[in-house]
Amino acid sequence: xxxxxxxxxxxxxxGGRDPKxxxxxxxxxxxxxxxxxxxxxxxxxxxxWIARLDARLGxxxxxxxxxxxxxxxxxxxxxxxxxxxxxxxxxxxxERARALVPSARFVCADxxxxxxxxxxFEAVTAFFSIINLPVEEQPALFRRIAGWLVPGGxxxxxxxxxxxxxxxxxxxxxxxxxxxxxHADLATYWGWLEAAGFAVVEHGVEPRHGDPGxxxxxxxxxx
Ligand SMILES: C[S@@+](CC[C@H](N)C(=O)[O-])C[C@H]1O[C@@H](n2cnc3c(N)ncnc32)[C@H](O)[C@@H]1O
Numbered sequence: 001x002x003x004x005x006x007x008x009x010x011x012x013x014x015g016g017r018d019p020k021x022x023x024x025x026x027x028x029x030x031x032x033x034x035x036x037x038x039x040x041x042x043x044x045x046x047x048x049w050i051a052r053l054d055a056r057l058g059x060x061x062x063x064x065x066x067x068x069x070x071x072x073x074x075x076x077x078x079x080x081x082x083x084x085x086x087x088x089x090x091x092x093x094x095e096r097a098r099a100l101v102p103s104a105r106f107v108c109a110d111x112x113x114x115x116x117x118x119x120x121f122e123a124v125t126a127f128f129s130i131i132n133l134p135v136e137e138q139p140a141l142f143r144r145i146a147g148w149l150v151p152g153g154x155x156x157x158x159x160x161x162x163x164x165x166x167x168x169x170x171x172x173x174x175x176x177x178x179x180x181x182x183h184a185d186l187a188t189y190w191g192w193l194e195a196a197g198f199a200v201v202e203h204g205v206e207p208r209h210g211d212p213g214x215x216x217x218x219x220x221x222x223x
Contacts, residue, residue: 019167019180020089020110023132026171026179027090031070033172037100039073045206046073046127049156049216052202053123056154056218057082061122064148066111067129071097071104074127079104082123087114112137116148123154128214130157135165135182142196151223155198158206159189161215186215193219 027034041047057063061082068075068086070093075086084104088094094108107114111126112133124145130138145155160183171179184192186203193200198219205212 019134019182022167022178022180024089024091026177027069027088028092029177030172030174031090031092031096033174035070035072037070037072037096041073041077044073045208046077048208049127049204049206049218050074050077052218053125053154053156054081056220057123062120063123063125064116064121066124066126066145067132068097068106069093069129071101071106074125075104076101078125085121087111088129112141112144114144118147119150119153120148121153122150123156124149126155126157128158131160131181131183131214132179133182134180135163135184138184139192139195142192142198146197146221149221151221153221155193155219155221156216157189157219158214158216159186160184161186161205161212163188189215189217193217197222 059081063078063082063084065075065084065086068088071086075084075097078084079101085107086097086104087107087109089110091108094106097106130141133141163183163185165182168179171177190200198221200217200219202218204216206214206216
């Protein structure tokens with residue numbers, strides 16, 4: 001499966017800025033605008049996909065949530081029954097997450113550089129976060145995730161449906177706050193996961209009602 005095509009115009013980052021700096025600064029500045037301290041989980045897409053994950057995990061499972069944001073709703077919900085580690089690039093997001101979900105452990109790091117011992121987790125989740133990582137770094141990330149999981153471990157990832165790399169100018173309507181998005185198409189993700197040692201066991205779309213912009217894949221590490 002080949003790397004996704006992006007047009008040069010789409011791929012350009014204003015002022016030659018590092019896309020990760022754009023992402024970190026954007027979430028630092030707009031953390032609260034993106035997600036308040038609370039979220040109505042019931043009936044949401046998050047609730048649907050967390051239930052699909054629950055069906056595959058036993059109590060006390062070790063779960064890593066990549067790009068955990070402020071920890072609400074995903075880490076907060078998962079921490080009710082699992083040993084959860086949340087990881088995020090944005091110091092503001094991590095600070096809020098530590099206050100909002102004191103029972104979980106949090107790490108402030110770039111997911112593409114994070115290091116965990118082999119077999120550290122029964123599951124890894126990534127809701128709307130891998131799509132902030134430059135697409136050329138994503139295949140290597142899936143290989144790293146496979147290493148962090150136990151054999152038979154599960155990855156739940158929100159990924160792109162259509163290839164697109166773009167820097168939005170005024171994210172969430174905030175003047176002068178850019179945000180960077182980067183993702184491949186669904187077939188490419190499927191291939192990357194297979195190549196990293198996963199078998200895709202479930203897939204769907206998000207949002208589940210309305211016009212779906214993203215795909216959701218649940219994959220099981222072979223072995
Ligand atoms: C759209 S938010 C989603 C937050 C949360 N997963 C949710 O669904 O509510 C994306 C999150 O991923 C984090 N993120 C983006 N790139 C990252 C990276 N390279 N390493 C770690 N976290 C990253 C951002 O800081 C942000 O908190």
